[in-house]
Amino acid sequence: MVYTSRINVLVKKIIQETPLIKRFLLSPINKAALPSFSGGSHITTFIQSSGLNLQRSYSLCGNPSETQLYQIAIKKQAHSNGGSLYWHNEVKEGFKLQISYPKNYFPLSFKAKHHVFFAAGIGITPFIPMMLDLQSNGKSFELHYAAKSKIDCAFYKRINVLFPSNIYFYFSNEGKRMLPEIMQDQLIGTHVYFCGPQSLIKQFTKKAIDYGYPKTSIHFELFSSQPKLDAKPFEVELHKSGQTFYIPKNQSLLKVLLEAGIKVPFSCQVGRCGTCAIEVLSGEIDHQDYFLSDKEKKDQKTILPCVSRCKSSKLILDY
Amino acid sequence: MLDMDHATNKNFTFVTGRRKYLLFTDITGYGEITPILSSLDEQNLLYMVYYFNEFSSNHDLKTYLSQQKMGTYIYASGNWNSIISFVKTAEKAGFTEEELQIKGIGERILRVFCSRCYAINVCKTSKEMVCQSCGQSLSVSNHYSRRYDAYLGYTILN
Numbered sequence: 367m368v369y370t371s372r373i374n375v376l377v378k379k380i381i382q383e384t385p386l387i388k389r390f391l392l393s394p395i396n397k398a399a400l401p402s403f404s405g406g407s408h409i410t411t412f413i414q415s416s417g418l419n420l421q422r423s424y425s426l427c428g429n430p431s432e433t434q435l436y437q438i439a440i441k442k443q444a445h446s447n448g449g450s451l452y453w454h455n456e457v458k459e460g461f462k463l464q465i466s467y468p469k470n471y472f473p474l475s476f477k478a479k480h481h482v483f484f485a486a487g488i489g490i491t492p493f494i495p496m497m498l499d500l501q502s503n504g505k506s507f508e509l510h511y512a513a514k515s516k517i518d519c520a521f522y523k524r525i526n527v528l529f530p531s532n533i534y535f536y537f538s539n540e541g542k543r544m545l546p547e548i549m550q551d552q553l554i555g556t557h558v559y560f561c562g563p564q565s566l567i568k569q570f571t572k573k574a575i576d577y578g579y580p581k582t583s584i585h586f587e588l589f590s591s592q593p594k595l596d597a598k599p600f601e602v603e604l605h606k607s608g609q610t611f612y613i614p615k616n617q618s619l620l621k622v623l624l625e626a627g628i629k630v631p632f633s634c635q636v637g638r639c640g641t642c643a644i645e646v647l648s649g650e651i652d653h654q655d656y657f658l659s660d661k662e663k664k665d666q667k668t669i670l671p672c673v674s675r676c677k678s679s680k681l682i683l684d685y
Numbered sequence: 686m687l688d689m690d691h692a693t694n695k696n697f698t699f700v701t702g703r704r705k706y707l708l709f710t711d712i713t714g715y716g717e718i719t720p721i722l723s724s725l726d727e728q729n730l731l732y733m734v735y736y737f738n739e740f741s742s743n744h745d746l747k748t749y750l751s752q753q754k755m756g757t758y759i760y761a762s763g764n765w766n767s768i769i770s771f772v773k774t775a776e777k778a779g780f781t782e783e784e785l786q787i788k789g790i791g792e793r794i795l796r797v798f799c800s801r802c803y804a805i806n807v808c809k810t811s812k813e814m815v816c817q818s819c820g821q822s823l824s825v826s827n828h829y830s831r832r833y834d835a836y837l838g839y840t841i842l843n
Contacts, residue, residue, distance in 0.1 A: 479779040554753045555779020578703040578756025580783035 372412060372464040373400065375436070380459055383439060383520040387488060388454060389427070392436045395462065399433040405496030406472035406587070409436065412464040413452065422449040423634070425492035425561075425587070426468060427521075430499055436465070439520055441488040471638045472559075472587040474499060479555025481507040484544065484570055486562030490520055492587055493561065497529055508532035512544035512562075546573035560586040588636045588656065600676035604628070604685045605647055619671035619681075628685070630671065637673035644669055649681035697760055697786050699724045704756035706732035709771060713790045714762030721760050737767045743774045750778035759785035765793040796835035797825050805835050813841065 379391040394400050403426055413420040428437030443450040457463075474481065474496055481500060483493045490511055500507045509529065513519035515537050525533060536544040546569060549558055558574055560567045567586045574584050597615040602622075604610075611626060613619050620642055623630050633641040637655030646669050653663045655670040662668060669681070699721060706725055708718050718734070725732045740746040759780060761771050768789045775785060797806045797814060804818030814823050816838065823838030830837065 477781055549755070552755045553779065554751065554755060554757055554784070556755050575702065578705075578758070580781065582781065582783050583755070 372466060373397065375400075375463060375465055377457055377459055377461040377463070378435065380457070384518050386442045386518070387439055387520045388442075389437060389439045389520075390453070390457070391428075392438070392463075392465065393434060400436055401467055402433050403430050403468035403495070404470050405430055405474055405499035406492045407468040407470040407495070408472075408492070409438070409468055410466040411438070412466075413457075415452075415456070418448070418452065420449050420452055422453075425472075427491040427494045430495045431502075436468075439488060439491050441520075469633070469639075471634060472561075472585060475557045475583070475585070477555075478557035478583070479506065480553065480557070481505065482549065482552060482556055482558045483507065483509045483511075484548075484558065484560045484562070484566075485509065485511045486544070486566050487513055487518075488520065489561035489563075489566075489587070490525075491561075493559070494521060494525070494528075496559070501529065508534070510534045510536065510544050510548055512536040512538070515539040546570045549574055549579070550577055557583045557585060560584075564588065586656075588638055597675060600678070601680040602676075603680065603682045605682050606685060613675070618673065619669070619675065623671060630685075632672060635672045637670050640670065642670055642672050644671055645684035647682040647684050650677040651675075651681070652677045697721050697762075697788060700758055700786070701728075703758035704731065705753070705758070706730060707750075707753070707757060707759045708732060708734045709737055709759065709761040709763070710734070711737050711763035711767055713764050714767075714788060717762035717788045717790075718760055737763055737771060743770065746771070747774050747778050750775055750780065753778075757784065760787075761785065762788040762790065764791050765789040769794075795825065796833070797823060797838040798830060798833050798835040799823060799838050801840050805833060806838070814838065 374395040375392040376395055377390050378393040381389040381391070383389050408423050408425045410421060410423045424438040424440060426436055427439050428435060440450050440453045442454045472492055483496070485493050493509060497507055497509065509525070509532065511519070511525070511534070513535070516522060519535065519537065536542040558570070558579065560570045567588070571584055571586060575581070599615045600613050602611045602613060602619060611622050613622050620630060620632055620635070630644065631641050633639045638657055640657040646667055651666050651669045652675040654673040654675065657670060658668060669683070697717060697720065708721065710718050722734070740749065759775060761768060768787050772787060792809055795808055797808055799806060799816040799818060799821060800823070801821040802816060802819035804816060806814060806817050808814045808825070812825055814825060815821070816823055822841040824841050826837045826839055828837040
């Protein structure tokens with residue numbers, strides 16, 4: 367990580383929001399207050415317990431002006447890699463852990479005249495502090511929120527109380543679908559924000575571009591990168607040291623380098639922040655990130671090893 | 686204030702993928718938009734052409750622009766005074782640098798921030814000037830401040 371300072375916190379309270387979603391209230395240990403944050407921020411949680419080393423990022427879903435508590439909500443994933451299962455099954459009130467300082471890769475636009483949020487399931491979390499920010503500044507926004515049912519809709523009551531107008535729910539068990547056509551007739555100055563499964567983000571982003579939204583008016587949040595289904599193994603050579611590495615199809619270049627003790631700075635691990643960018647001297651990059659511009663991708667000079675791969679058989683890195 | 690250098694091209698570039706195009710011009714700038722008009726006609730795209738003076742006030746212009754939907758793209762060409770006033774109104778309506786291109790004709794009045802005394806100077810397009818507040822010679826940079834709506838004037842050390 368680039369920023370290594372961590373904050374010690376304990377789980378003060380756990381609230382069962384829905385059958386699959388728990389909300390965790392974290393309070394500081396030996397610290398008067400937690401750093402304030404802006405809507406859209408997330409924290410990385412670090413859990414080290416009986417040989418387990420879990421590092422997971424979650425959006426902050428509480429009030430940004432509240433510095434005595436951070437709130438995160440976690441859905442118990444059916445195909446969990448251990449993170450959500452541990453949080454749901456092992457973490458109890460009083461549990462101590464470390465968290466990072468808040469970071470924000472999903473900030474509100476200062477330019478927007480109107481903000482339109484699209485959330486699916488647990489994707490609602492970053493939007494709550496964002497809407498609180500906007501509400502306290504008298505800004506215009508609307509929320510479109512899809513869930514399986516009212517019972518599965520996290521923060522349903524809280525959202526209705528906090529934001530009595532311009533909130534639209536779409537419950538699939540009632541036959542309602544959240545459609546990208548909502549973006550079609552939005553007035554100039556609108557910015558759209560997506561948070562949910564990657565398929566939804568891709569679908570809504572494509573549609574927004576089709577409607578003529580500039581890319582700078584489209585925002586989305588990713589916490590996991592979609593594994594590339596047709597990923598191929600490749601070879602990497604570090605130009606300065608001459609070391610070579612084999613990158614298997616199911617591992618990222620970043621992970622291989624880190625496991626080999628190569629100190630590559632990194633942060634988000636989903637191709638959003640650009641922290642891990644490395645110059646490429648030769649080889650054809652298969653860009654999978656959301657950070658580099660179209661021109662930078664075309665130039666083929668920089669790779670984000672956390673998600674991007676290689677189209678040719680070998681990459682030579684200026685490292 | 687929008688960074689007008691960001692939206693200014695030597696020649697307009699035709700931007701595809703928008704649902705509606707608005708072209709604003711005056712007599713001096715009409716020639717600049719004709720290639721865009723041809724492209725729009727060729728591709729059978731929806732567009733409207735206006736002269737700046739068709740709107741009786743900036744308020745009317747802002748009302749009109751505010752009613753446009755996302756996917757609207759603007760080309761504006763004309764004398765710099767009209768362009769600067771237009772861009773300010775378009776920004777208030779919600780348009781960004783990514784949603785418009787401008788082409789100013791003739792002399793442009795710049796606001797220049799003195800890095801010595803922090804005064805804002807008004808000058809005609811030039812590379813160097815003397816600060817009207819402190820007398821410091823300044824080199825006019827292309828570093829634009831949205832906050833001050835002014836370009837940074839570096840001090841020239843003799």
